[in-house]
Each structure stands twice: as structure tokens, then as C-alpha cells.
Amino acid sequence: MTAPDLETRFRAGDPRALARAITLAESGLPAARPLLRAAREIAASRGPGGTVVLGVTGSPGSGKSTLTDALITYLRSQGKRVAVLAVDPSSPYSGGAILGDRIRMLRHHADEGVFVRSLASRGALGGLSAHTMQVLALMEGAGFDWVILETVGVGQSEVDVAAACDHTLLVLTPAGGDGVQAFKAGIMEIADVIAVNKADLPGADRTVRELLAAQGLGRHDEHTWLAPVRRTVAQTGEGIDKIVAAVLAHRAFLGEAGLRERRTHRAEFEVRTLVQDRVLKRARGVSGDLYARVARGELDADTAADALLAEA
Amino acid sequence: MTAPDLETRFRAGDPRALARAITLAESGLPAARPLLRAAREIAASRGPGGTVVLGVTGSPGSGKSTLTDALITYLRSQGKRVAVLAVDPSSPYSGGAILGDRIRMLRHHADEGVFVRSLASRGALGGLSAHTMQVLALMEGAGFDWVILETVGVGQSEVDVAAACDHTLLVLTPAGGDGVQAFKAGIMEIADVIAVNKADLPGADRTVRELLAAQGLGRHDEHTWLAPVRRTVAQTGEGIDKIVAAVLAHRAFLGEAGLRERRTHRAEFEVRTLVQDRVLKRARGVSGDLYARVARGELDADTAADALLAEA
Structure with a gap:
């Protein structure tokens, strides 16, 4: 299935297109993005x-x-x-x-x-x-x-x-x-x-x-x-x-109104989870030495946190 | 107690100085920083x-x-x-x-x-x-x-x-x-x-x-x-x-060696918690509209996450 074809079939409710879209999303592939937007548009409509x-x-x-x-x-x-x-x-x-x-x-x-x-x-x-x-x-x-x-x-x-x-x-x-x-x-x-x-x-x-x-x-x-x-x-x-x-x-x-609010909260939760994942990935990229220095009292934790956030 | 006096008394093991230091740390006041550094130095020594x-x-x-x-x-x-x-x-x-x-x-x-x-x-x-x-x-x-x-x-x-x-x-x-x-x-x-x-x-x-x-x-x-x-x-x-x-x-x-490793992990946990707190605070500062737009499918969650992280 090519990408536009996949979106068309997803929009038509084809279960195999859904399965494929899920696999793309699970793998974090960018090809999932248009499908996610389509899914949210449909749900919102x-x-x-x-x-x-x-x-x-x-x-x-x-x-x-x-x-x-x-x-x-x-x-x-x-x-x-x-x-x-x-x-x-x-x-x-x-x-x-x-x-x-x-x-x-x-x-x-x-x-x-x-x-x-x-x-x-x-x-x-x-x-x-x-x-x-x-x-x-x-x-x-x-x-x-x-x-x-x-x-x-x-x-x-x-x-x-x-x-x-x-x-x-x-x-x-x-x-x-x-x-x-x-x-x-x-x-x-x-x-x-x-x-x-x-x-x-x-x-x-x-x-x-x-x-x-x-x-x-x-x-x-x-x-x-x-x-x-x-x-x-x-x-x-x-x-x-x-x-x-x-x-x-x-x-x-x-x-x-209450359901609409819950949906906004769900979107907020998703965005915040993505942000946290990215920050954690960044932190894992930092050498363990940063943390060892905090543990030894050579660097304070606030300064280390600032350093991680600045490293965008 | 002035700040240097507090640190001296903390280093001497005065329980009232500890109580005060804890109150400063709980409140997230910068005055806690030198005391935290002192505490970690003592522990490391x-x-x-x-x-x-x-x-x-x-x-x-x-x-x-x-x-x-x-x-x-x-x-x-x-x-x-x-x-x-x-x-x-x-x-x-x-x-x-x-x-x-x-x-x-x-x-x-x-x-x-x-x-x-x-x-x-x-x-x-x-x-x-x-x-x-x-x-x-x-x-x-x-x-x-x-x-x-x-x-x-x-x-x-x-x-x-x-x-x-x-x-x-x-x-x-x-x-x-x-x-x-x-x-x-x-x-x-x-x-x-x-x-x-x-x-x-x-x-x-x-x-x-x-x-x-x-x-x-x-x-x-x-x-x-x-x-x-x-x-x-x-x-x-x-x-x-x-x-x-x-x-x-x-x-x-x-x-x-195992204990030293655990301490480094503890420091890592502390720094990561600080980073997450800051990112969450930043996310709360963003108008709820960003999330509502994700919920409506007008914006994808990845793009919203990027926007939050860039806003340093």
C-alpha cells in the first residue's frame, strides 16, 4: 500500500489499513502522522x-x-x-x-x-x-x-x-x-x-x-x-x-462540554508524554558522569537540570 | 540565622539547622542550594x-x-x-x-x-x-x-x-x-x-x-x-x-561499587525529576488551546511537543 492509498483505505474503515496504521504508530514512524491527523479529524467530525x-x-x-x-x-x-x-x-x-x-x-x-x-x-x-x-x-x-x-x-x-x-x-x-x-x-x-x-x-x-x-x-x-x-x-x-x-x-x-474537555486533557497527556520521552532520551545521551558529579556534591542538581534543558 | 551561619551549624550536625534546611529545600528556595552541596560533600566524604x-x-x-x-x-x-x-x-x-x-x-x-x-x-x-x-x-x-x-x-x-x-x-x-x-x-x-x-x-x-x-x-x-x-x-x-x-x-x-552506582542513579533520578518539573511547568504556561487543537486534529501531537521544547 502506498501512503495515500493507505490513508484512503483507513478513512474507508478498512481493518487491515487500521492494523498497518497502528504498526506505523507503534514504531514511531513519521508515516503515521497523516493517519493520526486523519483519525483525529474523523473523530472530531x-x-x-x-x-x-x-x-x-x-x-x-x-x-x-x-x-x-x-x-x-x-x-x-x-x-x-x-x-x-x-x-x-x-x-x-x-x-x-x-x-x-x-x-x-x-x-x-x-x-x-x-x-x-x-x-x-x-x-x-x-x-x-x-x-x-x-x-x-x-x-x-x-x-x-x-x-x-x-x-x-x-x-x-x-x-x-x-x-x-x-x-x-x-x-x-x-x-x-x-x-x-x-x-x-x-x-x-x-x-x-x-x-x-x-x-x-x-x-x-x-x-x-x-x-x-x-x-x-x-x-x-x-x-x-x-x-x-x-x-x-x-x-x-x-x-x-x-x-x-x-x-x-x-x-x-x-x-x-465535559466530553470535549476530557478529549483536550487526553491530547494534553499525549503531548506531555511526548515531551517527557524526548527529554529522557536527551538525558540518556548525556554521559553518566553528569550524574556522578551530582552524587559527589561537585555539581548541584538544579544546575545539571538546566544543562540538560539547554542542550536542545 | 544568616546563611553562612546556617551552613556552619548544618555541618556541625545541629538538628535545628537541618530542620531549617529541609524547609528551604521543600519551598524550592535558592538558599537551599549551598546546604545541599554541603550535604552531598559530607556524604561523599x-x-x-x-x-x-x-x-x-x-x-x-x-x-x-x-x-x-x-x-x-x-x-x-x-x-x-x-x-x-x-x-x-x-x-x-x-x-x-x-x-x-x-x-x-x-x-x-x-x-x-x-x-x-x-x-x-x-x-x-x-x-x-x-x-x-x-x-x-x-x-x-x-x-x-x-x-x-x-x-x-x-x-x-x-x-x-x-x-x-x-x-x-x-x-x-x-x-x-x-x-x-x-x-x-x-x-x-x-x-x-x-x-x-x-x-x-x-x-x-x-x-x-x-x-x-x-x-x-x-x-x-x-x-x-x-x-x-x-x-x-x-x-x-x-x-x-x-x-x-x-x-x-x-x-x-x-x-x-554497587552502592556508588546506586548513588549515581539516585542523582540521575533527582535531575530527571527536576527536568520534568520544569517542562511540565512550561507546558502549563501554554494556553489550553494548543491541546484543544491537537484534540481536533488541527495540529499533530509531535509538532505540539516540538513547540513546547523549543520554547526554552
Whole structure:
């Protein structure tokens, strides 16, 4: 495919053109730029209500991938076209298990209304890369009704997911013993919808109660969105309809202006990630000696930072 | 205190001069610079073996603060001087409880060999700030034998702690039900020592077994440090001696060259954090319109990133 041909086919919604565009964006090739612009133009022309961009996060073992798979099945039954971007960790401790869950999603392979892609994260603990944002934009431009970003709930990527999407779904499981103390501080605040998955396990009711109690502690008024807490059993599909309804309720709460604002924030996050990547690359180009001199007290860190920034 | 007077008193180990220096560094005032240089000179002159800089991380509810308190008590009984920097989250969900734990540490107030300071984190989920690194350097320069950084185990700060310290202690509790799947992927890899705290609760033996099994899955040879897993009951001080012994064993494993390398990495982390702070500040100064234009597809993100970087 020549470049103009690729753009034409991308604009026409050809899934192979989308796959190719994603590969170009992942590799950071300049050939991706016109496609990215096209994708954003298309998305903008559809208005802020066009595609539902949903982030799914939660600890390893919470059943995120199974729940994402159940979301695909449910949304397809409603006639929606769905794209999923799964950001993979590279940890030897969890890599295998998560991959196993993801294989389940491949059964949608023959369905033209489903597009699934995996992307490696920046190391096991790094945040989402600028490429992640670009792949989401391409999926959105390709006209899917729902674009789902599934991230591993560890480190920076679980924080970034809220910056990268319209809505964030946090997947929890019935608490083991510690109760509310064990809910991860801060993570609850980025959730727009909370799924208590594996709700057939003991402790689910208590977990829901504690989540609602914890929400009651925060300050809020009629302008605050309180994340709905819904029980799910992803394995059987139970409760998935309620998750979708809660996401759509959050969408209605945001309204057009709120969604437009979220999109601007997403663009801001992407630009800032690109800037940080470039600065880090520059810093890596500097000989290690600069840092050793700071460590020895021969140079102060502020001066070293100035030196790195000036080296444009 | 005039500035040269402050430096003299800081160099002499006056705790009030240290407190003042920390306040200057926290506020980002240039008056902190000569004190930071002095602190690093002193630390460098003591050689890489001088101060043990230990990071403590773990989920809310794991008993990190109680364990840190028990470490202070034990190290004091060994005649060691200890400084603690506790990085506080600002989450309404956990803020109160964690503050409660920290109050316990205040009982060391009358002890001149103990210095405790709290520092707010960059928002509930942000990573460690450059100021955190500076406060650690000041504590180190003030001649404490141990400097302990206690962070909340959420988001970026639990990742940053390994970059900020010589050794990282991960505090876990007996697993509720999910077992090894529930251990946070990636976080295990940054741990140099693992405490299974509240080891008097049921499930402690199984948790230890599962941790050891998970470690067995990773690739390793005789040059790999396998984090020792130790049972503790921080409330009673049980097992704290074994934690200290494990940290010192890791120190011996690193050796002088390894410790020097860790210090250079710490300096690198500090400089990079400063650079990122400056770039973010610059990005915030840009009108929101730049991002809105990217969101609408009128400008590509790469071009926007270039524009931000050029605006030095």
C-alpha cells in the first residue's frame, strides 16, 4: 500500500489499513502522522459523543481481561463495534497468566466488528506511552463505537489510564480481610465506575458496603459524580449490562462540554508524554558522569537540570 | 540565622539547622542550594558505606508505619541515629488512618537520635518530587546512620522509591485469597527485602511459600539478589532484627561499587525529576488551546511537543 492509498483505505474503515496504521504508530514512524491527523479529524467530525473510550484497570487477578471479554460479547449483542487495546506488562511474575486470559479474546477473531491489539508497556512499571495514545486515536478514527483500553493495575499505568480515556472502570474483587484499608488510596478517586467482580465469592456484600462507606467519607455535592458500584461475575457475564449502563450514565453526566474537555486533557497527556520521552532520551545521551558529579556534591542538581534543558 | 551561619551549624550536625534546611529545600528556595552541596560533600566524604538509605513501601493497611516505628526502636537500641521521611498521600480515603499511624512515631520526639519529617506527595498518585530527594540528601548529610523513606504504596511513588534509595523494603500481609496472582506484578521486582507483616494472622506461611515460589519463576544466577522474605509482627517488634540483618546483607552484596552506582542513579533520578518539573511547568504556561487543537486534529501531537521544547 502506498501512503495515500493507505490513508484512503483507513478513512474507508478498512481493518487491515487500521492494523498497518497502528504498526506505523507503534514504531514511531513519521508515516503515521497523516493517519493520526486523519483519525483525529474523523473523530472530531463525529462530535464528542462519537466513540466511548473506556479505560479498564484493577490489580492482577481481579479478572480485568475476563471482564473486558464479557464487555465485548455484551456490546456485540447490542450491535456495537468494539476495539480493545491491551497494554501488557513485561513482568515474569504475571506475564504468563495475563497472556492466558487474553487468549480468550482471540475467539472474537472472525468477528469483523471486533478488533483486539496488544501493546507492550514501558517496562513493567512504566506509565502509558505516547504510542498508546496514538493507537487509541487511530481506533477511534476507525469508527468503532467503543474503544477499550485495558491496563495492568500497577504503578504509573493505573494512574495514566484516567488521563487517557473518557471513563475509567476500576475492577476490584471481594476483600480478603483488611477491608477498606486495603483499597488502594487514590485509585478509587480516578474510578468513574467500580465493578466488584467475582461477586459470587464470599465477602462481596461487605466489599460493596465498605466501598459505599468510603465514598461517603469524601466531600461531594450535586456536581460530584459518585462512581456507581456494581457486582459482576465476568465468567458468566452477570452484571455486565449494569456496567455498560453505568458508563453511559457517566457519559450523560459529563455531557458534550465535559466530553470535549476530557478529549483536550487526553491530547494534553499525549503531548506531555511526548515531551517527557524526548527529554529522557536527551538525558540518556548525556554521559553518566553528569550524574556522578551530582552524587559527589561537585555539581548541584538544579544546575545539571538546566544543562540538560539547554542542550536542545 | 544568616546563611553562612546556617551552613556552619548544618555541618556541625545541629538538628535545628537541618530542620531549617529541609524547609528551604521543600519551598524550592535558592538558599537551599549551598546546604545541599554541603550535604552531598559530607556524604561523599564518608564514602558510599556511610548512611543506609532505606525505602519502605507497601499497600495501605500493610502496617508500613508501624514497621517503620519498630525499626526506629530497634536501631536506637543498637545505638544508631535514625532519620525518617514520611511521604504523605493526600487521599481522603486513607489520609486519616495513615496520619494516625504516624502519630505513634512522635513518641520519639524527645530522642535527639531520631528525626522524623513528613512531606506531602505530588497529589494522591504522583511520584516522588525532586524535593523528596533533596530532603533525603540533607538527612544523609546531617550524619544519620539510617535514613528511612516511607512512601504510600500506590501509583508512581511505589515505583520511584527504588530509584530514590539504596535498598527497598516491601511490606506485605498474609494474602486474603487470591494468592500469588494478587501480589502486584512488577513491585516484587523492586524489592530488596520483603516483610510479611502481621505474620500472626492466618495465611502467613502460605504467603511466604507463595512468594518463594514466585521468586523461583524468575531467571536468576549467582549474581542475582533474591529478596529475603521475613515474617514480622511490627506491633510487638517481632522479626525486626531479621529485617535489619537482611538489609545489611543486601548492602554487603552490593559492595562499595554497587552502592556508588546506586548513588549515581539516585542523582540521575533527582535531575530527571527536576527536568520534568520544569517542562511540565512550561507546558502549563501554554494556553489550553494548543491541546484543544491537537484534540481536533488541527495540529499533530509531535509538532505540539516540538513547540513546547523549543520554547526554552
